[in-house]
Amino acid sequence: MKTLNVAIIGTKFMGKAHSNAWANAPRFFEMGIRPVLKVAVGTDQAGAQQLADTWGWEEASTDWRTVVARPDIDIVDISTPTYLHCEMAVAAAEAGKHVFLEKPFALSVEQAERMLAAVEKSGVVHYVNHNYRRAPAVRLAKRLIDDGFIGRLFHWRSAYLQDWIVDPDFPLTWHLRQETAGYGAHADLGSHSVDLARYLVGDITAVTGLMANFITERPLPGAGAATFSAGSGEATGTGKVTVDDASFFVAEFANGALGSFELSRFAPGRKNYNTFEIYGSEGSIVFNLERMNELQVFSRNDPAYAQGFRTILATEAGQHDYIANWWPPGHMIGYEHEFHHAVVDFMHAIETGEAIQPNFYDGLAEMQVLGAAAESARSGQKKSL
Numbered sequence: 001m002k003t004l005n006v007a008i009i010g011t012k013f014m015g016k017a018h019s020n021a022w023a024n025a026p027r028f029f030e031m032g033i034r035p036v037l038k039v040a041v042g043t044d045q046a047g048a049q050q051l052a053d054t055w056g057w058e059e060a061s062t063d064w065r066t067v068v069a070r071p072d073i074d075i076v077d078i079s080t081p082t083y084l085h086c087e088m089a090v091a092a093a094e095a096g097k098h099v100f101l102e103k104p105f106a107l108s109v110e111q112a113e114r115m116l117a118a119v120e121k122s123g124v125v126h127y128v129n130h131n132y133r134r135a136p137a138v139r140l141a142k143r144l145i146d147d148g149f150i151g152r153l154f155h156w157r158s159a160y161l162q163d164w165i166v167d168p169d170f171p172l173t174w175h176l177r178q179e180t181a182g183y184g185a186h187a188d189l190g191s192h193s194v195d196l197a198r199y200l201v202g203d204i205t206a207v208t209g210l211m212a213n214f215i216t217e218r219p220l221p222g223a224g225a226a227t228f229s230a231g232s233g234e235a236t237g238t239g240k241v242t243v244d245d246a247s248f249f250v251a252e253f254a255n256g257a258l259g260s261f262e263l264s265r266f267a268p269g270r271k272n273y274n275t276f277e278i279y280g281s282e283g284s285i286v287f288n289l290e291r292m293n294e295l296q297v298f299s300r301n302d303p304a305y306a307q308g309f310r311t312i313l314a315t316e317a318g319q320h321d322y323i324a325n326w327w328p329p330g331h332m333i334g335y336e337h338e339f340h341h342a343v344v345d346f347m348h349a350i351e352t353g354e355a356i357q358p359n360f361y362d363g364l365a366e367m368q369v370l371g372a373a374a375e376s377a378r379s380g381q382k383k384s385l
């Protein structure tokens with residue numbers, strides 16, 4: 001069987017989720033090309049070696065530039081903080097490597113344009129990892145919408161809420177600085193919500209936003225975290241938070257639907273509350289990632305006496321492209337399986353030359369929506385795209 005060599009950059013949360021997918025996708029799916037786990041790259045050799053030992057990467061390195069340039073590397077998986085996405089993706093594309101990139105796509109629209117130009121020029125396959133598109137219930141929602149089950153779309157209503165930085169003593173990691181994260185919840189969570197909205201409802205044409213920063217100063221992180229100039233509080237061991245803690249915005253879609261987005265990492269009790277509701281002329285769809293195999297559906301076309309939201313367990317073949325490769329119906333799949341589906345589709349794109357979605361075009365569109373909503377929050381004006 002044909003094989004292609006993968007290098008992964010980033011060894012922590014996403015490094016692990018992606019390694020699992022690269023290693024195990026071929027065990028569950030027929031794949032025309034098999035990925036070979038070649039090199040794991042991190043900031044420290046011990047961390048990279050540990051990822052390599054655990055997941056079967058053949059080598060470990062701390063020098064991503066050398067690895068990306070190696071002729072035996074075909075695919076570069078970028079699972080690093082946002083501020084490295086542009087430089088790494090452009091370098092990988094220029095070296096002729098297919099790029100599998102984590103979200104948020106970039107720090108800015110300007111970076112996103114450069115990244116798209118680089119992959120267009122080199123002709124490599126490009127993918128931005130909005131894994132939730134590949135959850136079974138989300139695929140079922142897409143199918144119901146495409147089949148006209150809920151009719152003309154009126155409303156998108158989403159909330160993506162977490163609580164991991166509510167504690168004011170949570171340190172000033174890379175996620176909390178503009179130069180390393182771009183935005184706070186706005187892009188970290190909002191990039192996923194915008195991607196789901198674009199996938200399920202369509203293009204966004206105008207936005208009006210509000211943003212808040214609740215904790216403005218935090219303790220500097222310990223050794224090993226992202227390094228940056230910590231601003232005025234550095235001398236006292238604290239630094240300024242320079243991204244939003246919460247962002248709410250409303251949107252107009254090209255098809256006339258209206259949408260709302262709530263994004264916060266200050267919602268106690270909400271761990272990974274990625275939810276959306278879609279209302280249409282014939283019915284409604286509700287999704288909550290924390291119950292990710294289920295989709296709630298309402299149909300106005302049910303007999304009046306039987307109307308009400310019903311819960312569909314999206315684990316049947318025919319509801320979802322990939323589910324039959326896992327377990328029998330009702331046996332549930334999880335967060336990690338979305339990454340396997342992305343790997344399968346990515347390798348298929350390389351094999352066939354068909355684009356995978358979401359890709360760098362979607363990444364640019366995501367950054368344009370996020371950039372416009374941030375600009376609206378700053379100016380107090382509605383912003384058209």
Ligand SMILES: NC(=O)c1ccc[n+]([C@@H]2O[C@H](COP(=O)([O-])OP(=O)(O)OC[C@H]3O[C@@H](n4cnc5c(N)ncnc54)[C@H](O)[C@@H]3O)[C@@H](O)[C@H]2O)c1
Pocket residue numbers: 009010011012013014015041042043044047062064079080081082084102103104129130131188
């Ligand atoms: N799709 C999802 O569900 C999801 C979930 C969490 C995070 N993410 C995204 O994944 C990316 C990584 O997030 P994370 O939580 O794994 O971050 P993290 O901070 O836990 O880990 C970052 C990794 O990048 C490595 N790294 C940093 N600088 C490097 C360099 N110069 N050379 C080589 N390696 C370097 C570090 O060694 C570390 O292993 C971010 O863009 C984040 O937004 C996506």
